[in-house]
Amino acid sequence: MKFSDRTHFGPNALNKPLFAGDREKLAAKLADSSGLLKEYWLDFKRASMRRSKTRRQTIFLPALLSDSFVPEARRILREDYRSLPKGDCANDFQFHTWCRCGWVLRRAAFFDWLASRRAWSSDDIEEAAECFVGFAFKHPFPVLSARCRASNNQALSMALCCSVIGFLFGWKLSNHPTARFLFDYGLGRLPDMIGLFPADGYGGEGSTYTSHVNTPLFYWTHAFLLQVAGRDFLDEPFAPNGTTLRNLLAMEVKLAGPSGLLAPWDHYGWQPAINASPYAYLARATGNPAYLALIPAFDAWKDPGYLAWGQDDHLWTLLWWPEKFKDFNSKELPSELFGWFLPRTGAALDDTPRRIRLMQVWDACSGTIAGVGRAQVNPNHLILDVAGEPVFQDGVPVPDRDPWHYPASKVFSKLSETQRRRYLMYLGGYGIRGGLQNMARGIAPGLIGGANAVVVDNQPWYWPGGMRIGTPLFYARNGGLQAVSADCSSFYNPDFAVNSARRSSVWTEAGFGLVIDSLASRKHRVWTWQAYLRPDSSLKGQTAAVRLPGRKSVALAWEECRNARLRTVAGFPRTQEGRSKLLSLSQSGRTAHFSVAIAPDAKSLSVRRIGEFLFEIRIDGARHLIVADNFRRRRISMGRSCSTTAVFAWMRPDGSLSELLTGIAKPPRPDKHEIDDIAADRDLQYPQFRRLTRWSAVRRFPNHGALAPIDDCLAEMSAVRPDIAKLSFAISGSHWPSAMVAAEVAGRRRISELAPVLRKRLVQEHSRPSAELYPPLECPPRGRSVEEAANRWRLKAALITALGRLQDRESVPILGRILRDGKDFYTVYSAAAQALGRIGGPDALRALKPALLESEHNTHVRAHFAAAAIRGRKAT
DSSP: OOTTOOTTSOTTTTTSOTTTOOHHHHHHHHHTOOHHHHHHHHHIIIIITTSHHHHHHHTHHHHHHOGGGHHHHHHHHHHHHHHHHHTTTSHHHHHOHHHHHHHHHHHHHHHHHHHTTTOOOHHHHHHHHHHHHHHHHHTHHHHHHTSOEEOOHHHHHHHHHHHHHHHIIIIISOOOHHHHHHHHHHHHHHHHHHHTSOTTSOOSSHHHHIIIIIHHHHHHHHHHHHHHHSSOOTTOOBTTTTBOHHHHHHHHHHHBOTTSEEOOOSTTOOEEOOOOHHHHHHHHHHOOTHHHHHHHHTTGGGSOOOBTTBOOHHHHHHHHSOGGGTTOOOOSOOGGGOOEEETTTEEEEEETTTTEEEEEEOOOOOSSGGGTTTSOOOTTEEEEEETTEEOBOOSOOOTTOOSSOOOHHHHTTTSOHHHHHHHHHHHHTTTOOSHHHHHHHHHGGGSGGGSSSEEETTOTTOOOSSOOOOEEEEEEEETTEEEEEEEOGGGGTTTTOEEEEEEEEEEETTSOEEEEEEEEEEEEEEEEEEEEEOSSEEEETTEEEEEEGGGEEEEEEESOOSOEEEEEEETOSSSSSOEEEEEEEEEEEEEEEEEEEEEETOSSEEEEEOSSSEEEEEETTEEEEEEOOOTTOOOEEEETTEEEOOSEEEEOTTSOEEEEOOOOOOOOOOOOOEEOOSSOSOOOOSHHHHHHTOOOOOOOSSOOSTTHHHHHHHGGGGOSSOOHHHHHHHHHSSOHHHHHHHHHHHHHTTOGGGHHHHHHHHHHHHHSOHHHHSOOSSSOOTTOOHHHHTOTTHHHHHHHHHHHHTTOGGGHHHHHHHHHHOOSOHHHHHHHHHHHHHHOSHHHHHHTHHHHTOOSHHHHHHHHHHHHHHHTSOOO
16 A cells, blocks of 8 residues: 555545644634633633743644744654653653553644644654654554453543554554554553443443543544544444444543532542543534533633543633634533433432532452552442532542551452452552551442442452442433332452342432432341441431532431440541541341431421331421332322322322332343453444455665664564565564564564564563563663663563464463463463463463453453353353
8 A cells, every 4th residue: 555545534534633623613613712622722821821831731732723832842842752662761751651542642643633733744753753653553553452351541542642643653654664563552552441331321440530530541532533634422332332422422421420529429428520631522513502501601611621631621612612602602511411311320319409429339359459549449429519519428548548458368258268369469550568457458439338329248448359230220301200110239249149239319309319229139148228428427326417518518417226326537538627427327137228318407307107108208398208219119198188109209297299100120131341352352343344354564764763674573563475484584683663563564464474573582581580571660770771671571471472462372371381480471471371261272271261260351351252252162
C-alpha cells in the first residue's frame, strides 16, 4: 500500500485537524457566540491563558485559531515530545503507562493542529515521529499486549494512544511502518474495549476513574472513530455485551447527583463534578442542549478540571460546544436528566428540587483480591447526599492510618500460602513492600466492612472469593414516589448460606425515604446493618441525628433495636474531618428485618411496621403510610376505606395515594468481563475496522533515526517472503526494541524456522540476574543508556508471545521455569500463561500451575482460559 493510498479513511480524516474539525467554523462559532459560550470563551482568554500552568496545557486552541500563538505553542510542544525518550526509565512510564498515555495522545493531536497551520518542517515531523512512535512502541504497546481481553480505563488509554499516534505518523503526517503497526494494533483492540464494558455503561471503577479518565477517553474514542472511519458509532452495539458509546458517555451524567457531587463509591470518596467538557460533548453527540445547563448548575467551569491526567478541560469544553447551541444560556438544573436505574449497577432516587440523592448499588465486586480496591464488596451499598453535603460516607482512610486493623489472616483467608506469597511478589514488582498486614490495610476500604451495607457474623474483612453481582427485583418512579429493590445474597455465598438479602429503598416527593432490609439464612447468623455517618452525629433511643454545615441536618429512625451503636471511626474517610461515626444495628437469628427512615431537617421521626408490608412513618407529627415489597400483589388495607395491590405505595397525611403498580424487574443478561484470548487476540466486528487495519509497509530509505531498525524489521510483516536472516539477526542482537519487533513479526507471520532463535534468546534473558534485568528506575546504571535500562520485561514477554503463536512445544520447560522462579513482573507471567494455552498439551498444563495461583488479574484470567483451552472446554 503506497503512502498516498488512503481511500479507506473517512472524508475528514486527512484534511482536518484531528478532533478539531473545520478550523474556520470553530473560530466563527466562538466569535459569534452569546450566552454561556461567550462567557466561557472570554474567561478562557482572560483567565486560563494568564495562568502559566493552564496556559501550557491549553495554548494549543488559540494556536489553532491564530498564527500569533503558534511560535509559543510550537516551543512548548517541542519540549514536551522531546522529553519522551528521556523518560523511558521514569516510574510513571514503567508502572503507570496509561497515565502518561492520556497526556501523550493529545500532545500528538496538538502536533497535528499545529501541522494544519504549517508550523512544522519535514525534519520536525520526523523528529516528532521518533519521539511519539518510539514512546508508543516501547510503552503502551507491550503493556497492553500483556493485558487480557478486558476493559478498564488503563487498557482503553493505551489502545487509544497507539491508535492516535499510529494514525498520525503512519498515515497522515508520515508513513512509518511502526506507526502503521501501532494503528492496526490499537484500533483493532478498540471494539473489544468498548464491548467489554458493561452494557448499562458503568465500568465498575468508581466515579473518579469514570469521570476523570474513562469519560474523556470515550469522547476521544467516539470523535476519533467518527473522523477516521467516517461513521458515527454512538449507538452501534459492540460485542460481547452490546455496549454502546452513548451508554458509556451518559454514565458521566448519572454519576453526579442534583447537588453536583459525584458518587463516592471508590478510592477517593465524595468530590464535586469539575469537568465541563463531557457535558458539552454529550450535547454535541446527542443534539440535546440540556446537558449544557449542567455546567453552570454544577459550577463546573470554575475549575480547570482533570481529564485523563491533564488540566485542559476548558479547551475541550470550548471545542466540543455544539455550534447550533452557541447562544444557549440556561442555568437551570434540568430535572429530566436525573433519577436512573441500571440493572447491572444500581439506582439513584433523586429529589431534584431539594438536591437530594439516595443511591443503592449492587455492582460487581472483583474476582481477585487484588482488585477489590476499585471493584469493592458493596452488596446493596447506600449513598446519600443532601443539598451538596455528604451524609453517608465512603472512600479511603487518611494516609498512614488504619481505622479497622483487620487481621491479614482473615483478609486473605481465601488465598493459599502459595497464593499469598505470589501476591506479595506481584506487589513487590511495583515496589510495594510491607508484608501481608500492610497489604490488608491497603485493600480494607474495598471489603464489606467499608460499605453502608449488612455485615454477617461480625466479619467486616469479608470478600466472597470471586466476582459477585446483585440481582435487581424492581424499579419504578411515578406520582411523587420512587422505589428500587435488589437481592445481593450471592455476595454472601457460599460462606454464609444466605437465601435472601433483599434491600428496598423508597423516596417520596415530600423529601423523606425508607430503607427496608430482609435477610434469611439456613443457619443462625448475626446480622449488622451499618452506615458511616458524618462525625457530628448523635444517637438517642431509636433515632440518630446527623448535623451538617449550614444548619442542615438529617434524621434517621429505625424499628425497635436493642443493639444500636454509634461509634467514632478515626481516620476514615480521607476528608478534612478525617473521621466518621459508624451507626450499627444488630439482630440475631436465621432471619433479620431492618427498617430505617430518612428525613432531612426533621425535628422528630419514627418508623414502625404495622403490617407485613405496611410501615407507618411519623415526621414532625405528620403520619405517612408506606407499602413496600408487596411483590405478590396482595391487597393491603391502608385505612380510610383505602387499599392497594401496588408493589410500593405512599399515603400522604391528607389521604392521597401514590402507587407503583408495575416496574422493571427482569434480571439482566449477565455481562462478560473478559474474553478468551488464547484462540484470538481481537474481534474487529465492523467492516470499517477491518478496512482500516489492512496495511502494508513502505520501505523508508535513507532513514538513520532511532526508528530505522524497528521500521526495517516491521517492513517484513507485510513482505511476501520475510527476510528470515534479517529477523534472526535482530532477535539475537543487542538492540532490544529491534529484537522485540522481530519477535512480533516471527510470531504473527508464523515463521517457525525462528523458534530456536527465539527460544535461545528467551533462555538468555531469563538467566540474567534480576538486578540487571530490573535495575532501579529513574537513573539507569552507569554505562547503560536510558533506553537500554528501560527494557526490563519487554523483550522477554515479546519472545514468549511469539513462541506461543508458533505453538513451540520445546519452549514449555523454560516457560514453566519462568512461572516457577517468580522473579519477573506480572506482564511476563501473563504472556507465559497465554503462550502455554496456545501450545497446549499435558506438559503445558503442568507448567501452567503457578499462574493459576496468581491474584494479579491478567495472569489469573489468562491462566484459567489457557487451562480450559488445554482441557478442551470453555472457561467460566
